[in-house]
Amino acid sequence: MSKPAILTVDDDPMVSAAITRDLRSRYGSGYRVVRATSGEEALSALATLALRGTPVALIAADQRMPGMTGIELLEQARSHAPEAKSLLLTAYADTDVAIRAINSIGLDYYLLKPWDPPEERLYPVVDDLLGDWQAAHPDHTSDVRVVGHRWSERSHELKTFLARNHVPYQWYDVERDAEGERLRDLAGAEVTDLPLVLVPDGETLRAPTTLAVAAALGLRTAADQPLYDVCIVGGGPAGLAAAVYAASEGLSTVVVEREAPGGQAGQSAAIENYLGFPKGLTGADLTQRAVAQVSRFGAEMVVARDVTGLETRGPVRAVLLDGEGSIEARAVIVATGVSYRRLEARGLDELTGRGVYYGATASEASQCEGDDVYIVGAANSAGQAALNLARHAKRVVLVVRGPSLGATMSRYLVERIETSPSIEVKVRTEVVAARGDGHLEAITLVDRDSGQTEDVDTSWLFVFIGAAPRTDWLGDEVARDDHGFVVTGPDLVAGGRAHGWPLSRPPFALETSVPGVFAAGDVRLESMKRVASAVGEGGMAVYLVHRYLATT
Known part of the structure; x- marks a missing residue:
């Protein structure tokens, strides 16, 4: 949650420093006090605060400023912060002007300078103004805001990414919402800049990648450790279950997910046949519960990173990431699930x-x-x-x-x-x-x-x-059927076909043709394609990882 802002405006450096100091000492714990030394600078600061979604609770402006008076500033400030309380700092000679401003621009209060001591002359006034503002904004939160076109593919991708990562956001269509048009204009955005992603207390993101959005939101986009016991590729039910069991059993664990946790199940509006939930639950709810468990047991979750390859480096398996970098682990669980097949139709x-x-x-x-x-x-x-x-x-x-x-x-x-x-x-x-x-x-x-x-x-x-697996990144070493599903366990040697299995021992039940690399869930050949079975296979894969690690 972003702190509401108090904006002070005075062209006299000493007065500006004094009013800012006094307000910060009293209200700094609950408000962000922003300082400006001219009307133009104040309007620029208000535009920045608006783009960041920071509410402005109070504007305290000096009346006598060159270029733009305090009253003129407060009048123009309404377009950026229409609900902010206004306080005019003025000399005795300007009291008539201040009184007229109460009617002309809705000035809330004027205060004669100097205001010493602030405990008697400044704070009681500001307490009342902020109290009124707080009463009108009891539950203010600063969500991420997305500004774009309703029919923009990129806007849809970003909104889906935020929703599936359980990041609250507000959507503004520049063609249908006046606020969306206003935010676009404040950012000076061209068509090529859309969608905009406005992050509280952060820079405005223009047509960003999901990786850039994830980084701006503080989501983990890189692994912390040089080597893990197990790297799980895919954050669907199988991958999340594997992460819970692996981390809870003491294995150093990292999950890599290119989009958002949950997989296809995470997009489901209702899962009504999952054991233990007689009224059913949404895919988002199931995912959120699972991610909380993963975090509780200490597994890392790396999001918005695509996996592009798999390498064997002696006893270590390396998962290659898009752009640059890799994650090394003693074992790998492939749980990338499946993606919906494309519909072949003209113009689609x-x-x-x-x-x-x-x-x-x-x-x-x-x-x-x-x-x-x-x-x-x-x-x-x-x-x-x-x-x-x-x-x-x-x-x-x-x-x-x-x-x-x-x-x-x-x-x-x-x-x-x-x-x-x-x-x-x-x-x-x-x-x-x-x-x-x-x-x-x-x-x-x-x-x-x-x-x-x-x-x-x-x-x-x-x-x-229907769905098809995305397994090209596994390379030629990992055996797959004609549709791309990963061959595991007994199927590797069924019918006299060795599928390149290199060891004298038989492969474990969910092990692929590369020892130490396992597959679980929908990506695996002959899997049941059900949430419950994917969760079961995720847990089973961790049991087999333990057996594999004990032999190396």
């Missing part, structure tokens, strides 16, 4: 992030208020998204290739979808094209039986059509 790629989205966070539902939303897919993830979006959208249409939902979706979800008045299911149907000027405006559906096409207007298309 150009509109990705501009109305076409792969997966959906629970927080996106409110943005679809009153709109028609289309979802492609028939698995549980699509069903959960449909129910969540239906709470806000006017209508949700599930587009399903197959003849029904029952073959691929859990029964409890099918029943809820069938009884929802705002959800429509189109079976034996595909999306074959999309179009729009700058953002999605319409899609083309085709009936798979008749071949008949239909154009429908929509600004929202969410795609959940």
